[in-house]
Amino acid sequence: MKSFSPLFDELQRALQVLPGVGPRSAQRMALNLIERTPREAKTLASVLDQALNEIGHCQRCYVLSETDECQICTDAKRDHTRLMVVESPGQLLAFERAGLHDGQYFVLNGLISPLDGVSPDEVRIPQLLGRVREGVDEVILALTSSVEGEATAHYIKSQCPGITLTRLARGIPMGGDIEALDPNTLELALGARERWS
Ligand SMILES: [Zn+2]
Structure with a gap:
C-alpha cells in the first residue's frame, strides 16, 4: 500500500x-x-x-491495581476464608461481574505447561502457596478445562496437603448440544454426574 x-x-x-x-x-x-x-x-x-x-499488580492477589493492595483484598465485608484461584485478571472480572464469589482471589500468570516449558514459578505458584499458608478454609480452583489447567490443578494439589481444594464442575455448558460435544467433554460430564433422586 x-x-x-x-x-x-x-x-x-x-x-x-x-x-x-x-x-x-x-x-x-x-x-x-x-x-x-x-x-x-x-x-x-x-x-x-x-x-x-x-497500574500495577496487587501484592496480595495480583489483580491489576493502582495501590499495593487492591479494593477486593482490603474489603473487610468480603469472606477472607475462601480463596478463588483464576488464571487471568479477565477471569476475575467475569466472576465479579456475575457477582458469584464474595471471597478473595489469587490471579495466576497463566497456567503451567510442561510442553511449552512454563514452570510453576513463572505462573506465581510460589506466591499462591505463600498466600494459602497465611490461612484459608477453602481454595477454589477456577481454571480452564485443558491439559494445562489439569497440570496446574494437580501441581497445586500436590503442594497443598491438608488444604480443602475445590474446583469448578466440568461438563456440558448451558444450552450445549450433546451431539456437538467432543468426547473429552462428554467423558468429564459423565464422570461428574450427580445424583438426581
Ligand atoms: Zn488484591
Whole structure:
C-alpha cells in the first residue's frame, strides 16, 4: 500500500497489537481517530499513557491495581476464608461481574505447561502457596478445562496437603448440544454426574 504519512502507517501498525484487529480495521480505526475524533483520541492517548504508568499488580492477589493492595483484598465485608484461584485478571472480572464469589482471589500468570516449558514459578505458584499458608478454609480452583489447567490443578494439589481444594464442575455448558460435544467433554460430564433422586 502506498504510504502518504509514515506516522499514519506507524499508527496503523501499532493498532494491530489489539486482539482481533487486522490491517483493514486498523486503518479504519486510525482514520477515525485522526480525522473524526481527534479530541477523544488525545484523551485515549493520555489515559493509556497514565494507565501504563500507574497500574500495577496487587501484592496480595495480583489483580491489576493502582495501590499495593487492591479494593477486593482490603474489603473487610468480603469472606477472607475462601480463596478463588483464576488464571487471568479477565477471569476475575467475569466472576465479579456475575457477582458469584464474595471471597478473595489469587490471579495466576497463566497456567503451567510442561510442553511449552512454563514452570510453576513463572505462573506465581510460589506466591499462591505463600498466600494459602497465611490461612484459608477453602481454595477454589477456577481454571480452564485443558491439559494445562489439569497440570496446574494437580501441581497445586500436590503442594497443598491438608488444604480443602475445590474446583469448578466440568461438563456440558448451558444450552450445549450433546451431539456437538467432543468426547473429552462428554467423558468429564459423565464422570461428574450427580445424583438426581
Ligand atoms: Zn488484591
